[in-house]
Amino acid sequence: MVLGSFQRYFSMRHQNSKIQGLYDHCKNTFSPSGIPSPSSQPLHKLSLILDTIRPADVGLKKEAADDDRGLGFFGVNQQNRIARWAKPITYIDIHESDSFTMCIFCFPTSSVIPLHDHPGMTVFSKLLYGSLHVKAYDWVEPPCIVESKGPGHPQVRLAKLAVDKVLNAPCEPSVLYPKHGGNLHCFTAVRPCAMLDILAPPYKEYEGRKCTYYHDYPYSTFSAGNGPVCVGEEDEYAWLAETEPSDLYMNSGVYAGPPIKP
Template identity: 45%
Template sequence: MRIETSLTERKGPQFRELSKEKNNKSKKNRRRQRKQMSTVVQRLFETCKDVFATGGAGFVPPPGDVERLRLVLDSMRLEDVGLALDMPYFRTIEIDVAPPITYLHLYDCDKFSIGIFCLPPSGVIPLHNHPEMTVFSKLLYGSMHIKSYDWVADVPYNMNTNLNLSHVQQPGIRLAKVKVDSAFTAPCNTSILYPAAGGNMHCFTALTSCAVIDVLGPPYSDSEGRHCTYYHDFPYTTFPGNEGLVAEEEREGYAWLQEKKPEDFVVVGAMYTGPEIVEI
């Protein structure tokens, strides 16, 4: 009986070496892909993809999914995203205006986005909103003061006829309640805000150089009406004639917010160089 030789035997030793080299490369590629898929960044991406799979404007994930995503973010460190303390994003800048903020884009789609803000000392991300979004913010490094508000639902939006607006150049303000007004230092728990609760409008002020990773679900979209709006906050007692809205002993926990574009807020985009996200 004649036994057919294998292809490698028919082709000779050179083919055998070439096949071995291709197999080795293929194994290396598979190992590299498995390594990429095992990173915390990849796990974050896969979790976001599951949590926001059916999401849209105003979507709030079920409590179990919120907890699952929070646990992934809570475990993240600066080195997990390829950042180091000696990078230029974190250096003190001696200028008369607010120092620029660096934004590193990791991923976005119509369901969610992932990005990192790097703030030098004294850097400020002004008070802004997150319309119809659920947002997870994890401080990866440094110390940061966070102040956040939620709208007071039972106070009408247009208060112009009831307020003394002599201190305000543009009318149109609204009452909000303070949700958070505290300093945080990494490592700390992930902050979570919702479309109508949890501190939907917030401001970040860097007490030291710091980095925070944000997950937005869904992301901002001008075409769908989810604009980023900035605000200036006034103490509750700024405008006389409204003392009866809030009890005197509680007034420090409220403020009037007015839409106002920030004058010296600069965000600079930079290339993300951390572990790659693999879409599978």
């Protein structure tokens, strides 16, 4: 009995040290006024700490079986997206302050977070389990914009593809920055998966950090006379238009990991 109690105590101490250590480092690194430069030692250390986090450290159990309500990643009718996303994504809030947000997104198979941005924000992500397809863009600078020509013709802005790949856990954390690394991205679950995110600073609309959703159009859709694109690289570019996410399904979950001491 004594040995069993000691083992449980040691296990909880170990779990606490991981998530508490991640929180403490974020608290010491980020402030409401900004974050260190991308090349700074604190951000490098944050990635190293994040890389050690496993599902059990945040109270999650790795999914053992696929979700039978998903219809798969590729063989689906794109016109029937709502039907295939019958089970919503679960959002779990771990911590939120003026400096940073720590949260988890749990995806059932085929669920999607549509293309969206993180204006003025740096985001660290760790895939805890499963497989996730990531497609991400960065804006082309200086801005290249095609103005609206009337109702039904949205204004579009040129972006360059930064990431288009499937992540399979375990894998290294990823980082996106305000102007590079794929600040505008879309997630699609290939298999049930969970992503731990750190957003610094957090979304705050009145400070200009509002989440905007986009639809991406092939470069050829608006390419006539527009865009500094070299011949043969058209697939690396797309035109993005603001849109409303009519097919985003998300509910709130409860954080079940070790408590964090502020």
